[in-house]
Amino acid sequence: MNSEKIITAPSGYFALLLFFVLGGAAGYYFAMGHPIIGAAITLFDIIIVLSGLIIVNPNESRVLILFGNYLGTVKSGGFYWVNPFTSKKKVSLKAFNLNGQQLKVNDSVGNPIEIAAVIVWQVKETAQAVFAVENYLQYVNIQSEAAVRHLANSYPYDHIEDETASITLRGGAEEVSHMLEKELNERLGRAGIEVIEARISHLAYAPEIAQAMLQRQQASAIIAARRLIVEGAVGMVEMALAKMTEKNIVELDEERKAAMVSNLLVVLCGEKAVSPIVNTGTLYH
Template sequence: MSLPEKRRRLLSLKNTDYEQIDQIDFDTEKSGRGNERCVGEEAGGFVDDDDDDDVNDFGMEEDSADNCLSSLKLLCPGALSCCLSIIFAPTWLFSVRMNRHNEAKLALNWGQYVTVKNTSGLFLVNPFGVQLKSVSLKERAMELRDEKLVDLKGNPVVCSGCIFWRVSSVKASTLNVEDVSVYVKTCALATLKQVVAKYPYSPDFEGQPSLQTEGEALGRELKLDLQKRLAHAGVKVLAFNMTDLSYAPEIAKAMLVKQQAEAMIRARQIIVKGAVDMSEEALNQLHEKKICQLSDADRTRILSQMLSIFCADSKGNPTTTIQASSGALPDHRQPKLGR
């Protein structure tokens, strides 16, 4: 999309009164940077880039008409404010305000919404009845540390997560919620509880989704669910990932024993299967090569010994059966009979 087309599209959105706009994607070329995919979610709600006065940090071209309109609203937000500022003209000397980089200010006039000032630098504000609320447009990270939750089976687990987010609508984040940071954290905890309760801690069978195996899918689901909760708060969720997962301390020991038992059973199944296959192969080779003729009793005895050796926990010791020969004992070992 060319720059004139983007300008006409933004100008057509002026009458939305700074309401949140659906994402506008476009590609722009800059020297040495190639094509960039950028997103804009609020008309005029971005900060100018220091390197390019016409393009803001998120890649959207600033609307100079909107900036002029915003400045005019700050100078004359209402009839009462204008009259008082004319009567007490010297108060204009104390009406200079400053916007930092990646910062926006929402203006209220006697409690009513006026406009949003998003360009960085100095600007004038009517000294009467105008209240400014600063909102940071920077990306933020929030951590949920060691939250005790319940999985699908009702087992208590301890989860930690990290949320990456930023404000996308200054008006919504300021007027619709009391404290946007606290609101994001509360909604993130509720989302984490809801999603964790859908999955077991570990899979009961191969292919079952679980908290241990579905990390990437869980991250996507957490992000989408949290974005739905924060849509009216003017917050854009960039990522929501689980960073730590473990059983709660009160059941950790019991679950460790269970995991060890399950691992031992799986290992025994593999050992038994391998032992049977090896024993069968050994007997078949003895029969095919005609090394010796084995009766059913001999095959049973050999098979029993091989399985005992293969399946034993410790190293097996070979034994040889010795049959006693018939005959009388030597004279010096003959029992002496009493007279």
């Protein structure tokens, strides 16, 4: 595989000056009645001098190939003259933004999800980008899609599906982005591509299971809230009984304690405000 070789080409301004000088000389010979000499100078001026002039814009490069051999890459912006018989392939060094399409894949536990990623990349090794792959733009698109699919297959969507998972697509955004960026650099390194940033831009359950999963999430949230309410209510009841016993407010037998605990739990755990009922008798009448 060819490795990148950066070269410095001669300035094109001297060649441009030579072009005008030879053009004037050709005109002189035509005027003096020597058309053959004038034509020869004109052909040399166009084929050798003019066709060797190139302009390299900022954040662009030119890969030079002479008769199948890689000569080097001009990366510095400017006006240059190079061998006119070389093939001059333009390769952009600017950062590209790939907004991947939404893919429908299965996560690690088999749930169908929709996922898409935004990838920022640029060419670092021009020789590999030109010679290692057929079309590096198409190569980036295909390998990026494959990396996103592999990422989705490696982790569950959420902890609801796999409570033992340390990383999920939904909860581990930073870790998932880091893993995606690492895999993309491994895949695209062959083409001389460096991934600057990669992040998940879209993540959702597939439409056919989205409603069911939403209900499941809501049920899990309700259960968690109820568990917290019950734990708090039990603590408050325990504290109330302890305070009443400590300050000798009232002596309660086991049956009265059970009734009090029942009433307090109903009040503390109920979803709606309770309506108190004043008992003017005793617990036994």
